[in-house]
Amino acid sequence: MFQQSFFQLGQYILFIKKVFQKPEKLKMYWIQYLKELASLGLNSIGIVFLISIFMGAVLTIQTGINLENPFIPLYLIGYATRDSMILEFSSTIVSLILAGKIGSNIASEIGTMRVTEQIDALEIMGVNSASYLVLPKIAAAISFFPFLVIMSIIVGVWGGWLGGCVLTEVLSTGQYIEGLRYYFLPYYVVYSLIKTSVFAFIITSVSSYYGYHAEGSALDVGRASTKAVVYSSVLILLFNLIITQLLLV
Amino acid sequence: MIKIQNLCKSFDEVEVLRDITLSFEPGISNLVIGASGSGKTVLLKSLVGLHEIDSGSILYDGRDFSKMNFRERKEIRKEIGMVFQSGALFDSSTVVENVMYPMDMFTQMSPEEKLERANFCLSRVNIVNANHKFPSEISGGMRKRVAIARAIALNPKYLFCDEPNSGLDPKTAILIDNLIQELTQEYQMTTIINTHDMNSVMEIGEKVVFIHQGKAWWEGSHQDIFETQNKELESFVFASKFQVHINQLKKASGG
Ligand SMILES: Nc1ncnc2c1ncn2[C@@H]1O[C@H](COP(=O)(O)OP(=O)(O)OP(=O)(O)O)[C@@H](O)[C@H]1O
Ligand SMILES: [Mg+2]
Numbered sequence: 025m026f027q028q029s030f031f032q033l034g035q036y037i038l039f040i041k042k043v044f045q046k047p048e049k050l051k052m053y054w055i056q057y058l059k060e061l062a063s064l065g066l067n068s069i070g071i072v073f074l075i076s077i078f079m080g081a082v083l084t085i086q087t088g089i090n091l092e093n094p095f096i097p098l099y100l101i102g103y104a105t106r107d108s109m110i111l112e113f114s115s116t117i118v119s120l121i122l123a124g125k126i127g128s129n130i131a132s133e134i135g136t137m138r139v140t141e142q143i144d145a146l147e148i149m150g151v152n153s154a155s156y157l158v159l160p161k162i163a164a165a166i167s168f169f170p171f172l173v174i175m176s177i178i179v180g181v182w183g184g185w186l187g188g189c190v191l192t193e194v195l196s197t198g199q200y201i202e203g204l205r206y207y208f209l210p211y212y213v214v215y216s217l218i219k220t221s222v223f224a225f226i227i228t229s230v231s232s233y234y235g236y237h238a239e240g241s242a243l244d245v246g247r248a249s250t251k252a253v254v255y256s257s258v259l260i261l262l263f264n265l266i267i268t269q270l271l272l273v
Numbered sequence: 274m275i276k277i278q279n280l281c282k283s284f285d286e287v288e289v290l291r292d293i294t295l296s297f298e299p300g301i302s303n304l305v306i307g308a309s310g311s312g313k314t315v316l317l318k319s320l321v322g323l324h325e326i327d328s329g330s331i332l333y334d335g336r337d338f339s340k341m342n343f344r345e346r347k348e349i350r351k352e353i354g355m356v357f358q359s360g361a362l363f364d365s366s367t368v369v370e371n372v373m374y375p376m377d378m379f380t381q382m383s384p385e386e387k388l389e390r391a392n393f394c395l396s397r398v399n400i401v402n403a404n405h406k407f408p409s410e411i412s413g414g415m416r417k418r419v420a421i422a423r424a425i426a427l428n429p430k431y432l433f434c435d436e437p438n439s440g441l442d443p444k445t446a447i448l449i450d451n452l453i454q455e456l457t458q459e460y461q462m463t464t465i466i467n468t469h470d471m472n473s474v475m476e477i478g479e480k481v482v483f484i485h486q487g488k489a490w491w492e493g494s495h496q497d498i499f500e501t502q503n504k505e506l507e508s509f510v511f512a513s514k515f516q517v518h519i520n521q522l523k524k525a526s527g528g
Contacts, residue, residue: 145361
């Protein structure tokens with residue numbers, strides 16, 4: 025069990041080394057990068073929007089219910105929604121959801137290329153297949169995830185307003201906005217963006233790793249994509265803890 | 274010219290190739306035959322480094338591939354065209370993009386030149402009006418032919434084909450065989466073709482190597498096959514009643 029984990033870790037590190045080699049032809053990588061931006065980034069906007077709006081709304085309503093104490097000012101509900109979105113929901117939860125969506129997508133795409141010998145075909149031509157297939161994905165995810173996070177924060181806060189001020193009327197719009205402005209630390213946003221970039225790297229590289237090392241049949245591609253989602257999720261949780269310790273405590 | 278010396282390859286405990294020594298000349302069709310699972314694909318993949326060999330050497334016109342590092346191998350691989358058993362076309366690219374891909378990656382040709390070359394290669398394999406179809410939208414035989422077009426796109430010095438005509442009807446199969454032979458002569462490529470199709474052997478087998486129990490069991494031309502006293506080869510070649518029948522007729526008429 026331990027031996028197996030160490031073997032995989034070693035194999036993963038070698039894989040990453042292969043990925044980060046000098047591209048043969050930058051133009052081809054650029055084209056791939058643009059394609060990946062569309063497939064990994066733009067295609068995720070919808071789901072991030074949907075999750076964020078509901079999370080924001082539920083957060084506000086729940087905080088409102090739990091704060092029925094006359095000594096605590098209501099605007100703190102807005103404050104809580106804002107910081108929960110920034111600190112945890114828009115980065116970690118959204119990344120976990122994306123690990124499911126993007127992770128399985130990447131692992132099955134690369135895994136299929138492996139079992140149908142397309143990766144071998146690339147290697148035969150003299151292309152560094154790991155780098156060509158994976159580097160653009162990592163770059164696309166790292167450069168696009170921050171936008172998704174910012175969008176998620178904004179949509180989440182808006183969802184909070186819908187839930188707290190429009191739907192349930194726990195607090196007034198004025199109070200909500202006062203809360204949003206209360207004690208705002210820009211550093212939290214930086215922390216959130218750093219976290220997300222790390223998560224973007226984890227999702228794309230781990231999923232690519234499992235896809236790239238799929239062997240045999242379509243069955244193995246399915247297994248690879250399950251593993252990709254499970255391991256990226258676990259690593260996200262682990263690194264969430266580590267980064268928080270390093271940056272916030 | 275490709276020379277293989279004392280090549281051995283095993284997976285875990287299973288020896289697939291044992292002490293294979295062979296040489297392949299340019300300009301003629303070199304066929305590797307053998308039963309399913311005899312190690313033809315492993316041999317071809319070992320030649321290009323997709324499998325690391327355990328011992329032995331592989332010489333590409335005197336250059337020892339087995340001792341090269343990744344970078345040096347890449348240079349040799351640019352001179353290699355390979356047609357995989359499954360075709361291995363890129364699913365997400367169209368037919369013409371597949372053929373243009375090696376040019377995109379390794380040449381400075383203009384888009385017009387690339388398109389012209391791609392169309393030329395596709396016309397050589399009789400594929401017309403399918404440029405913008407995806408691999409999933411064309412037939413198995415067409416996929417094989419597109420794979421051949423992609424393999425010859427950069428005028429390779431070495432061409433490897435893993436069962437280029439398996440799963441095709443006899444007529445198309447022979448078409449592909451003849452095409453590969455024609456290209457081989459025209460460009461003086463060193464061509465190695467894996468097959469277990471006896472029609473191919475008869476049609477283009479200028480040199481035939483029979484792999485059996487992991488060894489290069491027998492070598493010769495397709496004419497030699499009929500005179501062979503080699504039991505294993507005989508039982509492989511004349512496995513079907515049809516072929517036994519032909520052989521009997523031939524022996525009878527030849528005296
Ligand atoms: N990656 C691998 N790991 C372990 N064993 C393998 C691997 N690839 C091939 N083998 C074994 O090597 C032997 C030869 O396989 P190979 O694919 O070369 O056969 P083949 O002659 O090409 O057969 P076919 O005509 O069916 O394509 C088989 O017994 C196979 O089980
Ligand atoms: Mg084979």
